[in-house]
Amino acid sequence: MTSWANRNIPQKRDISQIPSELRPQILPRFQQPHVILSESFQQKNEKNEKNENEIVYPDKGSRPMPERYNFKRIETKPSPLATLLVHHDKSYVFVILRNIQTAKDNDLWISSYNSIRKFYTNPIVIIDDNSTINTVNGRLTDTEVIKSEWRGAGEILPYYYFLQKKWADCMIFLHDSMFLHRPFQPSELEGNIRFHWHFNDEDRDDRKIISLLSLLNDSNDIRTSFSESNFQWKGCFGGASIINLEVVEQLEQKYEFISKLISTIRTRNDRKAFERILGVVACYEKLIDSSTPSNFGSILAYPKAFESQNNNIETAAHIVSQANYNTSILKVWRGR
Numbered sequence: 363m364t365s366w367a368n369r370n371i372p373q374k375r376d377i378s379q380i381p382s383e384l385r386p387q388i389l390p391r392f393q394q395p396h397v398i399l400s401e402s403f404q405q406k407n408e409k410n411e412k413n414e415n416e417i418v419y420p421d422k423g424s425r426p427m428p429e430r431y432n433f434k435r436i437e438t439k440p441s442p443l444a445t446l447l448v449h450h451d452k453s454y455v456f457v458i459l460r461n462i463q464t465a466k467d468n469d470l471w472i473s474s475y476n477s478i479r480k481f482y483t484n485p486i487v488i489i490d491d492n493s494t495i496n497t498v499n500g501r502l503t504d505t506e507v508i509k510s511e512w513r514g515a516g517e518i519l520p521y522y523y524f525l526q527k528k529w530a531d532c533m534i535f536l537h538d539s540m541f542l543h544r545p546f547q548p549s550e551l552e553g554n555i556r557f558h559w560h561f562n563d564e565d566r567d568d569r570k571i572i573s574l575l576s577l578l579n580d581s582n583d584i585r586t587s588f589s590e591s592n593f594q595w596k597g598c599f600g601g602a603s604i605i606n607l608e609v610v611e612q613l614e615q616k617y618e619f620i621s622k623l624i625s626t627i628r629t630r631n632d633r634k635a636f637e638r639i640l641g642v643v644a645c646y647e648k649l650i651d652s653s654t655p656s657n658f659g660s661i662l663a664y665p666k667a668f669e670s671q672n673n674n675i676e677t678a679a680h681i682v683s684q685a686n687y688n689t690s691i692l693k694v695w696r697g698r
Contacts, residue, residue, distance in 0.1 A: 390555075406562040416640075436472055438501045439601045442480040449481045449551040452531035452606070454517075456486045457520040460538035462493035469697065471538035473675045479503065481545050485529060489519050512624055515602030517632040522624050525610050535602045541675045542617070542694045543682065550657045554606045555649050557656035558691055559599040559664065566597075572641070577626060578617040584646050594652040595645035595662060597638045609649060619643065658689045668695055 402615050419556075447454045456478050460471040471488065478486055492513040520535040532551075536542075536592040539560070551557065575581050575588065587593045613619035627636055644650045661667055665685035678692040 365630060368695070378682065395445060436501060437476045439503055440483045441481070444479060444481055447484050447546070449532075449548065451537075454482075454484050454532045455530035456525075457524065457533055457535050458486065458488045458538055459491060459517065459520055459535070460488060461491050461516075462495055465495070465540075467696075469674065470694070472623075474536055474538050474541050475502070477507070477541035477543075481542055487520075487523070487527075487529060491519055499623050503570055514628040514632075515624055516627065517636050518620065518623055518627055519634075521601075521605075521610055522620050523528055524605075524607065525614055526622050528607060530607070532604060532606050533612045534604050535558050536691070537598050537600055537602060538695060539694045540600075540602065541678070541694075542690060543679060543692045544690050546690050551604065553650070555644060555648070556604045557598040557641075558602045558604075559594070559661035559693075560656040561599055561661050562598040563595055563597065563638070563641075566638055567631065567635065570631060571638050572634070574623060574626065574635050574639055575642070577622045578643075579622070579663075580618060582641060584643060588605055588642055593645075596650075596655040597641040597653050598644070599637065599656075600658070601637050601640055604657075613643065613647075617643070640689045652661060658691065661693075664689075667693075670695055 369463050446474075458471055458474050458478075460467075460474075462468060462471070475488070476485060478484075484505070488501070488507045489503060490507065490509045492510070500649060508523060511521075512519060512522070515522070520533065524533045570589065571583055575585050578584070588595075610620065614621065623636065623639075625632060641650075641655070645652050647657070658664070665681045665687050673696045675692060675694070678694045683687060
């Protein structure tokens with residue numbers, strides 16, 4: 363008999379009292395999805411050591427995977443309607459910056475990769491920045507994967523490797539949380555540098571910005587202008603842009619812009635400062651017009667910006683369509 367004193371203590375339920383079809387599914391460890399993924403990451407391809415992180419999707423010959431785990435598949439070939447992006451006889455490379463903290467984060471960069479291959483056949487470079495699990499590459503078409511040695515440098519990495527590798531005349535830099543929604547319009551490819559989105563100069567840490575600017579060569583005039591109240595500039599959201607190689611080389615030659623900052627940027631505050639420094643220097647050098655610095659306007663005007671439920675390409679496309687928002691790039695927010 364249950365003691366009156368123990369009447370409020372939760373009692374364990376006998377699982378045999380639950381109908382078998384309603385009981386929770388208990389999988390042995392070797393069948394659990396995260397274990398299967400983890401083990402697949404460790405397997406090395408005997409024929410090609412470079413494919414040791416090749417993504418392995420469960421198929422008829424694989425161990426069973428519960429149906430509720432539907433991982434996105436990589437489109438190994440571009441769409442038949444995809445074309446080579448060329449503008450004013452300039453070649454283009456797409457660069458995806460990715461960071462994978464959980465297996466679900468794979469959906470982000472795979473969706474970004476697939477969205478490019480839906481419209482374009484151009485080369486793609488994937489830069490992996492400080493992922494905490496083994497990253498998976500899969501069978502990718504005309505794609506290079508770089509595991510960065512500069513951990514935590516984030517948004518400056520595409521510019522650093524673009525300067526080093528010189529893949530094309532122009533780079534289109536996307537985060538793994540950005541996806542192509544439609545082909546670019548010719549007007550969106552004009553100019554030597556165009557931010558995807560911009561933000562105003564209110565929310566900033568002036569001391570951090572000036573500290574990083576002071577690392578650049580011959581930056582006294584920029585720092586003076588930055589301190590003046592009438593100097594107009596816009597931040598580059600996420601540091602993401604469409605940029606000519608000539609601009610990156612120009613900034614490196616004049617200020618050592620890349621080589622000075624790559625070894626300094628490590629934290630989230632550093633990366634936030636880089637978004638602003640890129641805008642400050644671009645405006646100072648008149649590479650952009652502060653009144654129209656970006657293709658798609660202020661990031662704050664993006665439908666449901668910074669809302670966490672906007673966390674996959676399907677949801678993002680629906681939100682943009684409902685708001686009648688004209689953009690060639692979708693953005694999702696997923697805290698990591």
